[in-house]
Amino acid sequence: MGERPTRIPVIAVIGYKESGKTTVIEGLTSRLTERGYSVATAKHIDQKGFRIDKEGKDTWRHAASGANPVIAVSDVETAVIHRRGLGALNLRSLLGLIPKADLLILEGFSKIVLGDKHIGKIVCVRTLREYEDFRRRIRGEALAFCSLETLGEPILSVKENLSTLTERAIEYVERRKSILEILDSLPNLDCGKCQYRRCERLAEAIHDGRAKLDDCVLIKVRPKLKTRITLNGVEVHINPFISEIVRRSVLGMISTLKGVEIRGDETLQIEISQKK
Template sequence: MKVFSIYGYTQSGKTTIAETMIAELAKRRYSVGSIKEIHFEEFNIDTPGSNTDRHRNAGASPVTARGHDETDVMYPVKLSLPDILKHYSNEYVVCEGVTDYNLPKIIAASSVEDLEKRWEQGIFAVSGRVAEILGDEYRGVPVINVLEEPARLADLVVEKVFDLLPDVNEKCCNQCGYGCRGLTDKILAGEATRNDCIQKTSSVKLFINGKEIGMVPFVEEILRNACTGVVSTLEGYSENSSIEIKID
């Protein structure tokens, strides 16, 4: 799954970029999902006193509302991006306003001042209103006016965005030598590949409170052997089974 984010200040053109990229990728026959970060603190899709609100207040989690043309699954917490993506099986997921995870990013801005204030790691394109006043590049990154060249920006997305990387602390895993966010920059610059991450084919995953914990192969093997050693003695186990253990 390839996931990228479009971020920037309000009224900078984020939604226009997201909408256009979704349409362009879908036109190319990719399956596309989206995630919209809403920064309004009082946002709540549920209506106080509604049936689903009563279910939630009674202790249900998640709560699902299913209508004729829509299904909404509601959790009473802010989920991490990996937890949200468990509900997706798309080739691309376009995020708008998501900045708390290690993703390749398109930055949208209305001015150069805004660009400087919000500049960070992982940016592979500049767009939004500021593209009307800049040249072809900014800080070595392509500047593309999405209204004039939507296909060119989509080409860049297809070229640059790679399968989702982890976002773990360097103290837990730094086997690539760059750290997760540093590796993102290196891949975007063409100086590394997605295969430089040791977790590219790992079949052992550890999550604590929804956050993936990076592990070197040696630690993965310890966990694998410990779990399979115990579980293999139980009825229902067979060789090459998929095993899931959850501890609360």
């Protein structure tokens, strides 16, 4: 799994079988949707060779003939079946299957989410030994450890502390949404020129009030650049060195054209269109 941030907040509810994962997701989803959040969920089915489709059915025959994806539509729901399992997916491609949502809640996927610091985690445990095991292995933010059993602090009771789990989830989602919005305003080049070294860390510092947007070196020098590049309406952030290389290279090429005289202080606009 990659280290780039996800485009929406993601919370993974992880744990072993019969640890309460589905119960937690039911409660969280119900309460979050009541608060106005649009929630998408994804479940890892830990059964070798499992298919949602049935052999011999029309949709199965579509897929067997090479269709991918197959879309099944009834009077009450629409199902999109992709012939790609866990081995061909990562979290970022999974998010690409979701048209629009405020957050994604995962059930399971422990092997690929435990080490991803961009995912908030709610860990369901059955014993104190499981708690200690997950606590050692987890990377990134653990929103809570919880259990269907009464194991004592800091492990929350699923039945008695669902409100606490919900509030922690909302706090995480709102923080991540704010950080991702700030990140959209940054170059996302991880150039290493500011003290935070990576754009996401700077975005977190701005959110926490420890930094400002113009602490980004590329944003700070932007007004002084003599060259700007826009691709499909979005500005491409470049540093002064690249700006000057592009400026001199383009002016140098144009200076070879008949009837063109370059002084070096020109305003130049080049537009490349895909229109035929």
